[in-house]
Amino acid sequence: MDALVNKRIKQVLKGDQSAYTDIVNLYQHKLYQICYRMLGNKEEAEDIAQEAFVRAYVNLHSYDQKRKFSTWLYRIATNLCIDRIRKKKPDYYLDAEVAGTDGLNMYSQIASSEKLPEDVVAQMELQERVQYEISRLPDKYRAVIVLKYIEELSLQEISEILEMPLGTVKTRIHRGREALRKQLNNL
Amino acid sequence: MTACNERYVEYMHDYLDGDISHDHEKELKQHLKSCADCQQHMHELSDSIAFIKSAAHITAPLHFETRVMQRLPKRKNTAGIQKWLRRHPIIVAAAVFVLFMSATLVGSYSNDTQFSVTKQPNLIVEGQTVTVPEGEVVKGDIVVKNGDIVIEGEVDGNVTVINGKYMASSAVVTGQVEEIDQAFEWLWYEMKQMFNSFISLFK
DSSP states (O other): OHHHHHHHHHHHHTTOGGGHHHHHHHHHHHHHHHHHHHHOOHHHHHHHHHHHHHHHHHTGGGOOTTSOHHHHHHHHHHHHHHHHHHHHSOSSOTTSBOTTSSSOBHHHHHHHHHSOOHHHHHTSOHHHHHHHHHHHSOHHHHHHHIIIIISOOOHHHHHHHTTOOHHHHHHHHHHHHHHHHHHHHOO | OOHHHHHHHHHHHHHHHTOOOHHHHHHHHHHHHHOHHHHHHHHHHHHHHHHHHTOOOOOOOTTHHHHHHHHSOSTHHHHHHHHHHHHOHHHHHHHHHHHHHHHHHHHHHHHTTSOEEOOOTTOEEETTEEEEOTTOEEESOEEEESSEEEESSEEESOEEEESSOEEESSOEESSOEEEEOSHHHHHHHHHHHHHHHHHHHTO
16 A cells, blocks of 8 residues: 555656545545544534645655655644644633632633533433543543544554654553543543 | 552553553552452543444545545646746757747748849849849859749859759859758758858857
8 A cells, every 4th residue: 555655646746636636535534534533523524634635735745755654644634633623722721720719720610611411411322422522532632542542553653643752642641541531430 | 549559550551552561460460359449440441442442433525535636736737847947947948949940930931932032233034033144154142032043154152942943054053052842941941041140140
């Protein structure tokens, strides 16, 4: 597969735009899945996944063909997703203490407003529930959990995609698993 | 969370990542047998993973590929041409030169269907026939376009006939005699002329 991908990339670099179709075809489902799990919304996922392919195309000359293409492509997509998630966030600091409260910070406020009532959650279908729990994860844990357990990528690959040391990836996965465990057992 | 607990939770995660040392794994298993809290914790972690993994496989919507291709910038191609042009300036210069050259040549070819002859004092022109009379000496070159030439006297120079006939009996021509009939030959002649006049500019 890598040989085919590299062949197509060379064709695209020579100016044959139609050769890019095969590349999109090969990676579209995985890329869309990452975006959908990260963003939890079909329209946004499609938009960001398309944008990732366009950016990859425009910057194809900077891709190092000795490395894995999927790693490079997923990096573009996860960066776009994280940017999108951050843009949606309100621009106050979540860690800041809320005035007039004792030790209450914005996390507790958000959590109480985002968390759905128990009976609503209990009635969710499994798939709906899975996405709901993923979207409740803080974005730095969400990326690693999605890449590890939805895409089933190795820790090494995840560290290359997110451009962070292996140790950081491990720590985030550990914390992500703990966060998930708490979410699931708080009901 | 107790101190013992925290250490074992660390082991649990290492175990789940698949990079726990053999000793730690043994230790963890031993501990889980005796500690209900840790056992519970381990179960919850495994369940969380199983829960996330139960996520259905998601596929991209229909026509995703087409939409991506539509979104790609089109300028890429012209950028390639520009890059190529910039990389080969000599070819570009030559191409431009040839273009202008051929434009003037083609232009003058289509205009040149009329009869014409180089003006020399002792030439006789009758209709489309030029005659160098017997006993006369023409000094200089003669070019006849779209007409014939009959030489009975002498020519001290080159004779060129384009789209016409050269007729001579006892003629004396000191220079070259050329008959040009076809467009290609004519073109070649024009180019030679142009080259010669170009050279003479520097003389």
